Amino acid sequence: PMTGGYGAAVGVPAEKAFSMAAEKVGVFEVAGKKYEWKLIFEDNLATIAGGNASALKFIHEHHVKFMHQATADPGLAAVPIAEQYGMLLDTAGANYTDFSPEHPYFYQTSATWSLHAPTFFHWLKDAHPEVHTVAYVGADDRTGHAVGDAVIASAEYFGFEMVVEEYTPPETIEYSHIATAVMQEDPDMFFGALDCYVLMQERGWDGLGVSGYWTDSPAEQVGWENVEGYLLYLPFAIGDYWPAAITFREEYEHRYGLELVPAALWAANVIFVLTDALRQAGTVDDMDKILETMKTGKFDTLVGPLGFGLEELNGIGNVVIYPTPIMVVTGRMEYELLHLYTAEETEAFMLEVYGK
Structure with a gap:
């Protein structure tokens, strides 16, 4: 979401964090080929209708390969659309029960209350x-x-x-x-x-x-x-127990004049987790192989190495486990x-x- 209350608290700060994280990653190598992230942003309005509309626009106008939908309503709305096109879809704010074997391409990198x-x-x-x-x-x-x-x-x-x-x-x-x-x-x-x-x-x-x-x-x-x-x-970027997160916060706030709110910290980790998952999978096209790597790997983030879990509860996992x-x-x-x-x-x- 880029407008309204959710836009101010989540979307706008997260947009800056996505951009800064992609800049930090820079050019990265997967199976001997070099890549870098091209980021495209749309306003999903934090609504079901907004999730549908933005997902279709991402696919048909921007031809994206990976998608993130912040907040649960638009994230869940985009699931059938993303899966129709065989696309990995990350969300934020969803419950662990929202992930199941019926939707294997749907996952969550952000921290979650459940x-x-x-x-x-x-x-x-x-x-x-x-x-x-x-x-x-x-x-x-x-x-x-x-x-x-x-x-x-x-x-x-x-x-x-x-x-x-x-x-x-x-x-x-x-x-x-x-x-x-x-x-x-x-x-x-x-x-x-x-x-x-x-x-x-x-x-x-x-x-x-x-x-x-x-x-x-x-x-x-x-x-x-x-x-x-x-x-x-x-997990927030406060205190002194995650030095990389604090360093990122200091640079972010100096650069943008915005607070690195939790959504922004977690948005940065979306980029870091996916980048490392692609590297470890050795592919940017084989979604099944990328997902299999996500199930077993640990991925470098601003709060240390993180992996996915909770398969015992929902039958698939697909939720990053934070400290x-x-x-x-x-x-x-x-x-x-x-x-x-x-x-x-x-x-x-x-x-x-x-x-x-």
Whole structure:
């Protein structure tokens, strides 16, 4: 998506990251031949209709060989179109259940909430025994429901009670009535918009807040002093534990004057994973061979080598497994790493929760 709220938060920053990553890769060699990425961008509007329209335009006007559709609605809409033409399709924001043997060319390189929520709640159970009840408020779209599904399944598995599950229009900016409704249930922990969290704090609520998609700009708007103690649990380019990601972020922000938001970090990794997969497969045309390489290989990224997994759950895998960092906001653009779970640990907790 290049317009609207998703465009500002996801599409525009990701477009810059795709471009910078492709520049970093430069000319690369596959089976003795030299290649470089030619990137083409279209606005999928973060909608089903936009996914259909942009996919057809990519194929019939631009004749692309590989496709990425950001956010789950357009990604899933593009699946039958991409498969009709034998094209690899990467998405972001989808659930692990969206991938199956019936759609072998469909995969996800970006981090995903269904992957990291089980690890977070495993950590939470021991780290915060005072937490018993959880509220979730998310966008009323495919991605928002994927986040909610992951939070609810993981919370309930580890013995937490969900007291609020609410979905709002993606364009929501006024949270007063939502804050009122959530506070009536007095949850110990809140998953949702930072504006809503701060509003509840101002009204006297004193629970924990947690985000699966952190950016610095909302914290600047609400005041960093109001978000100290806020918990984060997805791989972001913050802290100092992934030096390559931090170096990329510094150059990106200097070059574009934009924050390297999570979607931008994950977009860069789309380029790095696919480039390395083509190299290891020794082909840019044999999609089946590329997919087979993806199943077994490890690929260099900004957060270290990553591989695909979860075949035990969905019958095919096709989801990149990231490590899970548990972090807390300690000051203005300052974060403390509380625990870093490996990719192997992350996958194991996911199999435990969803394979029950």
